[in-house]
Every structure is written in structure tokens, then in C-alpha cells.
Amino acid sequence: MKHFATALLCGLTLAWISTVTADQKPNVLIITVDDMSCDSVGAFGCELAETTPTIDALAASGMRFHYAHVQVGNCFPSRNVMFSGRYPHNTGVEGFYQVRDTQYAHLVDAMKDAGYYVAIRGKVTHSTPYQPYAWDQDLTIIDGQKQHIKNADSYYRSTKLGIQSAAEANKPFCINVNVSDPHKPFYAMSSKGQVVKDDNVPSKIFTADEVPIPGFLFDHPDVRKELAHYYSSVRRADDCVAAVLKALHEAGNEKDTVVFFLSDHGMPLPFAKTALWHHSTRTPWIVRWPGVTTAGSVDRQHMISAVDLMPTLLDILDLPAPNAFDGSSFKPLLEGGAQPGRDVVYKVYNENSGGNRSPMRSVETKRFGYIFNPWSDGKRIFKTATQGTMSYRAMRTVASSDPVVAARLQHFNHNVLEEFYDYQADPDALHNLIDDPQYQKEIEELRAEMRRFMVETNDPILAAFDKRHDLAAVSAYVDQVQAESDARRARKRTNKSPQQDDSLFRLVVPKQVQAGQAVLVKIRHTLPKAMAEQQFHVTLKNGDGGRVERIVKTASGDGVLEIEFDVPANLKTKSVVVSAFVGPEYGKHHLHRTKGGIAVTQP
Structure with a gap:
């Protein structure tokens, strides 16, 4: 891996010549990282050397965008914006819950309709409005084994498998690889901040005394350690x-694949993740389109955001837009070229993974940012996963003796109704200028811009604004x-399947099967x-988790x-999996069982 990375740094900086002819469809590779701040990447100005040599090389071989943002500061809704071209209030995915009655096309639908083999590795449940979704393949599972989310070699295996599977299907590929890092747990660190053994060792380890402290945090041993x-x-x-x-x-x-790279939001520490400040949403967006993008080019003029990803991808591939988008192609x-109207982005936050509503909206230009925080009333406390970090705990401890840190803690926990920042002078959002007479003209302009976005996108928060x-x-x-969120979570608890009753059935499968032959599966059931x-519902899957056939019988x-499946003669995996559940649908099943690792022999 290290030898390849060295060669890659050299090779990626070469000019790319497209080998895609007019009647060929380019492949698509969308790589995301999880919880990585834009300025943690060397090519985007990281103060710490050698954090991202490969990503820097990718940037040198493609085009990067200085003013790129995601819409949302947390994962599930952010990724659904990317792959729908719609804001959360138009996908219905405003938090960490499934939405099944969607009326729009997802990336998976559009690409499959266009003849692509569509596969995903990682963040599977967070990338579509509901699960399971119709991906051709879940590359997180190889030969029945779930790959470790922090292991670099596993990402090689998954990507290789996806490319091979597309070739075998005689289709171009659209592969979405979602790298887990630097989402917690961090390398060699437990949830309580203890140093632990970690077999997945990065190629370079940084120490507490050399890391830069973001301006929105403060210097403290625990902050440095984290x-x-x-x-x-x-x-x-x-x-x-x-x-x-x-x-x-x-x-x-390489020469026939369009590569997108970006992060889903900022680092998982206070004042970054689960918020809408500058560092919460700015993303290190890189596009390499062989034969089109200029190697090493940087766009410092236009603003793009995650809602533009799907429209742009379909435009690159000359595919029709399947529905009206909130975003637009860049x-x-x-x-x-140039593109008028790209001077502001609209950002949205609604709730955390626990269903706690802290609605916010923001508009940001290349210089200024305005934030509307209807949740802030001086009493409500902001609830976010970053309150479980060492940095937050250190902030609470230091606040008792340091008035500056105490003020920051107060702002984080309670905030104020409106914020306005000059991000050019204050990218860390330390000085709220909402009451400064010098900026009232700009504040009114951004308030008007926010209202325009709300009206045009039917944002239900308009009445409160x-x-x-x-x-x-x-x-x-x-x-x-909040009451709507509570009711939704209550319905989810009510609709949960009854307690699993292991006595309802047993799944009997052979130890091995032969490709091209039938396999008999037995279910011994004892139903009250x-x-x-x-x-x-009985399903035969290949070793990668892809469905081969599903049969439904009543009893x-x-x-x-007795259920008989035909094992494909051209099956490429070395094993198959049989899974079964009893009930009207998976969400209401009474018992689910899986038998994996069934060896496949060749005739």
C-alpha cells in the first residue's frame, strides 16, 4: 500500500486524457469521508503537514472548489441531500429515520435506469431514504463477511469487487465508497477518551504537541489529545x-471514470458537527473528470453545495433529470466556464440522531453568514453528539475559572436567535455581529435571501421566520x-416487531452447494x-450479500x-447465504434467521 501511495502521488499529477468515446458512458466513483473538516485536508490549507497526501494528489489531478458546502451538519440528512438533489424538507429525511413514501428519484434509481451497475460501500443505511434500497450490490459484505469500517485494505477489496461485478454485468459502474474515518471512534481511542489498542494503524500518527487547535476551540491537554x-x-x-x-x-x-470526493460535514467536535457555522458545512470538494477538468485547477469564484451533486452528475452523463431538483448543475x-447566480448557499439543520429538534437555517456568501436559530430561547439546551467528546467535557471544566471559555460554553449550549458573521475576517464564528450597526445593510440582505430560499423551496420554517x-x-x-419528532419515535417503538421468539422456526441448509444446481432449504416451523x-420470506444471497432469489410461502x-433455489452456474462468490423471516414484512417480522458461509463448489 505504501509503495502504491508513493507512485500514486506522482501519477495523479499527470494530465489526464479521456479515452471515452461519444457512445461510451464514463464510470462514476463517488468517495466520501465521514466527519472531516475541509481545512483538515492539505490541499485546502491544513496547518498540519502530511495529513492527506493521497487526497492532495487527487486534488492536483482534478479541480477543487474553494467555496463548497454541504447542506446539513450531520450524516443521514446530509447524504440524502447529495443523492437526491433536494433539501431535507423536500426529501422528508430531516433526521435519522426512514421515509418510505418518497415521490422522487434517488441517485440509485436514476443511474440504474441509465444502465449503470450501482454499488455502495459503507454508510448504507444513511445514504437512502429507507433501507433496504435497490443497490445492485453492498460492497460492505464480501463472501458473507462484513468488512471492517476502519481497515484500509478492505476498501481496496470492496472497490475491486464493485468494478469486477460491473464488468461481469457488462455495465458501466457507479460506485459510492463511504470511508468511515475520521468519524468516531478515532484511531486508538475509546469513547471515554482512553488510549486503546487499534490494529488499523494509519500510515502516520500525529502527536498532541504538534496538532493545530481550531480557532473555535481552546488550548487544553484533553483537546490536544483528542x-x-x-x-x-x-x-x-x-x-x-x-x-x-x-x-x-x-x-x-482511471481515464474513463469521473471521480467526486467530498466530506459529509465538519469534524465531530463542538462548534463543527451538528451545526451550521462555516466550519460545520464547508467541504473539501474535488472533481476529476478525465479530459475535461484541468489538473490542479481551483475555483475561487463560485459557490456550490451538496444539493448540486446529483444534478451535476446527471448533466455530466447527459442523462435527463428524473424530477425537479432544488440544486442545479455546475x-x-x-x-x-463561468456560471451566474452562484454566490450564496442555503444550509439546513433540524434534529440529531436522538430525535432532539434544534431547527436552524443559514445563508452563506463568500464573505458573510447569517443564521436563524428558532430553538434558542435562553432555556433550551442544544443536544448533540459532540457533547460526549473530551473537548466538550474540558470546556465545561475550564468554564468554571475562565470567563472566555464560559462565554463559549454558554453560546454553544444556548446560542441566540440570530447570528451574523464576517467569515472572511472571522471564519471560526467567534464574534456575532448581529447587533453591529456597521453591518445592518448586509444583515437585511441575507435575511431577504433566506426568505427567498424558504419561499422557493417550500420550507415549512417560513412562518416561524x-x-x-x-x-x-x-x-x-x-x-x-419536537412533538412531531416525539410522535414519530413513539410510532416506531409501537410498530417494532414483537419480542423475537426463537421457537418459531429453524433454518436447515446444506453445508455446501454446487453452482448450476438446485439447493433445498428446509424451514421447520412451530407456529402457535x-x-x-x-x-x-426466504432469500438466497451470494457471498457479497446480493440477492439471488427470494421466495415467499405461507404456513x-x-x-x-421446503424451498428450492437454483444456484447460478456463473456465481462468482465462493459461498452463499440463506436468510428467512416470518411475518407480513421485514419491519414487522417475528423472527429472522440467517445461515451464512455455505460453500459453493464448481462442477
């Missing part, structure tokens, strides 16, 4: 990206959306009379169901 493990995890993410690009290189697909920028001077009305809005007749009482 940042050292964070930056080491950034380097491990870079190792994973190197593994992905190695597989692309070895397959000979293909002209990749071709070296229009009544922002009526604090009771604003508070009532927050209470309403009260359950009456039930459906058994009642005691007995044996």
Missing part, C-alpha cells in the same frame, strides 16, 4: 482513499416540530394457533416448508 487522534484518523481516511484509487488504477479505469464550471420577533410564536413552532397463517402450525 485532536491528535482525530488527525491520525484523518490520515487513516487518506490511506483508505489510497486503497480505493489503487483498485481503480489496477482495473485500468457542469459549466468543470468545463472551465416571518414571526421571529414574536418569541412565543417561534417557541410554539419548535414545540410543534394464535398466529394463524404466516408468511415465510401455519407445526410442519416443514
Whole structure:
């Protein structure tokens, strides 16, 4: 891996010549990293040397965007924006919950309709509005084994498998590889901040005394310790990206593959993740389109955001847009042109993974940022995963004796209704200028811009924004959306499957099967009379988790169901998996069983 990474740094800086003819479709590789701040990447100005040599080389071979943002400061809704071209209030995915009654095309749908083989590695449940979704392949599973999310070599295996599977299907590929790092747990660190053994060692480890302290944090031993493990995890993410690009290189697909690279939001520490400040949403966005993008080019004129990803991808491939997007294509920028109207982005936050609503909206230009925080009433406390970090705990400790840190803690926990920052002078959002007479003209302009976005995208927060001077009305809005979240979570608890009853059935499968032959699966069931007749959903999967065939049969009482599957003669995996559940649908199943590792022999 290290030898390849060295060669990659040289090779990626060469000019790329497209070998895609007019009637060929280019492949697509979308690489994301998890919880990586833009300025943690060397090519985007990281103060710490050698954090991301591979990503820097990718930037040198493609085009990077200085003013790029995601819409949301947390994962599930952020990724659904990327792959739908719509804001969260138009996907329905405003938090960490599934939305099944979608009326729009997802990236998977559009690319499969266009004849692509569509596969994913990592963040599978966070990348679509509901799960399971119709990916052709989940590359997180190889030969029945789930790959370790922090292991670089596993990303090589997954990418290689995806490319091979597409070739076998005689289709171009669209592969989304989602690298887990630097999302917690950080390299060699437990959730409580203890140093632990970690077999997945990055190619470079950083120490507490050398890491830079972000301006939105403060210098403290615990903060430095946590940042050292964070930056080491950034380097491990870079190792994973190197593994992905190695597989692309070895397959000979570099010159016919459009590569997108970006992060889903900022680092998982206070004042970054789960918020809408500058560092919360700025993303290290790189595009390499062989034969089109100029190697090493940087766009410092236009603003793009995650809602533009899907429209741009379809435009690159000359595919029709399947539905109306909130975003728009920036293909002209990749071709070296200009594009009017790219001087502001709209950013959205609604709730954390626990269903706690802290709605916010922001508009950001290349210089200024305005934030509307209807949740902030001086009493509510902001609830976020970053409160479980060493940095937050250190902030609480230091606040008792340091008034500056105490003020920052107060701002983080309670905030204020409106914020306005000059990000050009204050990228860390330390000085709220909302009441500064010098900036009232710019504040009013951004308020008007925010309202325009709300109207044009049917954002339901508009009524609260229009009544922002009526604090009771604003508070009532927050209470309403929190009540809706609570009700949704209560329904989820109510609709959960009954307690799993292991006595309902046993799954009997052979130890091995032969490719091209039938395999007999038996289900020995003992169903109580009260359950009456039930459906058994039985699925044969290849060793990578891809569905081969599903058969549904009904049964009642005691007995044996026999299900016969045909094992494909051209099956490429060395094993198969059989899974079965009893119930009307998976979300309401009574028992689910899986038998994996069934060896496949060749005739």
C-alpha cells in the first residue's frame, strides 16, 4: 500500500486524457469521508503537514472548489441531500429515520435506469431514504463477511469487487465508497477518551504537541489529545482513499471514470458537527473528470453545495433529470466556464440522531453568514453528539475559572436567535455581529435571501421566520416540530416487531452447494394457533450479500416448508447465504434467521 501511495502521488499529477468515446458512458466513483473538516485536508490549507497526501494528489489531478458546502451538519440528512438533489424538507429525511413514501428519484434509481451497475460501500443505511434500497450490490459484505469500517485494505477489496461485478454485468459502474474515518471512534481511542489498542494503524500518527487547535476551540491537554487522534484518523481516511484509487488504477479505469470526493460535514467536535457555522458545512470538494477538468485547477469564484451533486452528475452523463431538483448543475464550471447566480448557499439543520429538534437555517456568501436559530430561547439546551467528546467535557471544566471559555460554553449550549458573521475576517464564528450597526445593510440582505430560499423551496420554517420577533410564536413552532419528532419515535417503538421468539422456526441448509444446481432449504416451523397463517420470506444471497432469489410461502402450525433455489452456474462468490423471516414484512417480522458461509463448489 505504501509503495502504491508513493507512485500514486506522482501519477495523479499527470494530465489526464479521456479515452471515452461519444457512445461510451464514463464510470462514476463517488468517495466520501465521514466527519472531516475541509481545512483538515492539505490541499485546502491544513496547518498540519502530511495529513492527506493521497487526497492532495487527487486534488492536483482534478479541480477543487474553494467555496463548497454541504447542506446539513450531520450524516443521514446530509447524504440524502447529495443523492437526491433536494433539501431535507423536500426529501422528508430531516433526521435519522426512514421515509418510505418518497415521490422522487434517488441517485440509485436514476443511474440504474441509465444502465449503470450501482454499488455502495459503507454508510448504507444513511445514504437512502429507507433501507433496504435497490443497490445492485453492498460492497460492505464480501463472501458473507462484513468488512471492517476502519481497515484500509478492505476498501481496496470492496472497490475491486464493485468494478469486477460491473464488468461481469457488462455495465458501466457507479460506485459510492463511504470511508468511515475520521468519524468516531478515532484511531486508538475509546469513547471515554482512553488510549486503546487499534490494529488499523494509519500510515502516520500525529502527536498532541504538534496538532493545530481550531480557532473555535481552546488550548487544553484533553483537546490536544483528542485532536491528535482525530488527525491520525484523518490520515487513516487518506490511506483508505489510497486503497480505493489503487483498485481503480489496477482495473485500468482511471481515464474513463469521473471521480467526486467530498466530506459529509465538519469534524465531530463542538462548534463543527451538528451545526451550521462555516466550519460545520464547508467541504473539501474535488472533481476529476478525465479530459475535461484541468489538473490542479481551483475555483475561487463560485459557490456550490451538496444539493448540486446529483444534478451535476446527471448533466455530466447527459442523462435527463428524473424530477425537479432544488440544486442545479455546475457542469459549466468543470468545463472551465463561468456560471451566474452562484454566490450564496442555503444550509439546513433540524434534529440529531436522538430525535432532539434544534431547527436552524443559514445563508452563506463568500464573505458573510447569517443564521436563524428558532430553538434558542435562553432555556433550551442544544443536544448533540459532540457533547460526549473530551473537548466538550474540558470546556465545561475550564468554564468554571475562565470567563472566555464560559462565554463559549454558554453560546454553544444556548446560542441566540440570530447570528451574523464576517467569515472572511472571522471564519471560526467567534464574534456575532448581529447587533453591529456597521453591518445592518448586509444583515437585511441575507435575511431577504433566506426568505427567498424558504419561499422557493417550500420550507415549512417560513412562518416561524416571518414571526421571529414574536418569541412565543417561534417557541410554539419548535414545540410543534419536537412533538412531531416525539410522535414519530413513539410510532416506531409501537410498530417494532414483537419480542423475537426463537421457537418459531429453524433454518436447515446444506453445508455446501454446487453452482448450476438446485439447493433445498428446509424451514421447520412451530407456529402457535394464535398466529394463524404466516408468511415465510426466504432469500438466497451470494457471498457479497446480493440477492439471488427470494421466495415467499405461507404456513401455519407445526410442519416443514421446503424451498428450492437454483444456484447460478456463473456465481462468482465462493459461498452463499440463506436468510428467512416470518411475518407480513421485514419491519414487522417475528423472527429472522440467517445461515451464512455455505460453500459453493464448481462442477
